[in-house]
Amino acid sequence: MRVSLPLGIAAVALLLAGCAPTVALEPADDAASPLCAEVTVRLPDAIDEFAARETNAQATGAWGQPVAVVLHCGVPTPAPTAEFPCVTVEGIDWLRDDTDAPSYVFTSYGRTPAVEVVVDSDVASGLDALTALAPAVGRLPVEGACITPEG
Structure with a gap:
C-alpha cells in the first residue's frame, strides 16, 4: 500500500509535534550507584497528567512539558536537621525545602543514596x-527515620 507524499509528510509532522525535547540535567554525585539504577527503572510513566520525559543524565527523571517534576538519585545523604520539616509519604521520609517556593525541593531522609525531587508547585502537587x-524510591534501603520534636 502506497501513501501519498503529502499525507506521509503530514503524518511525520504530526508525530514530531508531539515529541518533547530531551530534558538536560546533570547527574548527581552517586548517580552510578546500582541502587539508583533500581530506582530509575521503576520510575512512573506519568505523575498525574504529566508524562515522563527523556533526560540526558543517569539516574534522573522529568515529567511534564514544561517540566513540572524533576528527580535526581544519588544526591548527598542529608544529615539530621531541624532546618527543614520532615514529611512522610507512603512510608518514605522527605525533608521539604521551600526556600525557592513555588519550587519545592524534597530530599529523601534515612535512605542512601538519597533522592531529590523538585516540584513546581504552581502546576504540580x-x-x-x-x-x-x-x-x-521505596526500593532504597532504610537506614534512618525522621523523629518528631517530642521524640
Whole structure:
C-alpha cells in the first residue's frame, strides 16, 4: 500500500509535534550507584497528567512539558536537621525545602543514596509527585527515620 507524499509528510509532522525535547540535567554525585539504577527503572510513566520525559543524565527523571517534576538519585545523604520539616509519604521520609517556593525541593531522609525531587508547585502537587514516586524510591534501603520534636 502506497501513501501519498503529502499525507506521509503530514503524518511525520504530526508525530514530531508531539515529541518533547530531551530534558538536560546533570547527574548527581552517586548517580552510578546500582541502587539508583533500581530506582530509575521503576520510575512512573506519568505523575498525574504529566508524562515522563527523556533526560540526558543517569539516574534522573522529568515529567511534564514544561517540566513540572524533576528527580535526581544519588544526591548527598542529608544529615539530621531541624532546618527543614520532615514529611512522610507512603512510608518514605522527605525533608521539604521551600526556600525557592513555588519550587519545592524534597530530599529523601534515612535512605542512601538519597533522592531529590523538585516540584513546581504552581502546576504540580508535591504530595502527588512523592506518592507516584514512592514505589521506586521505596526500593532504597532504610537506614534512618525522621523523629518528631517530642521524640
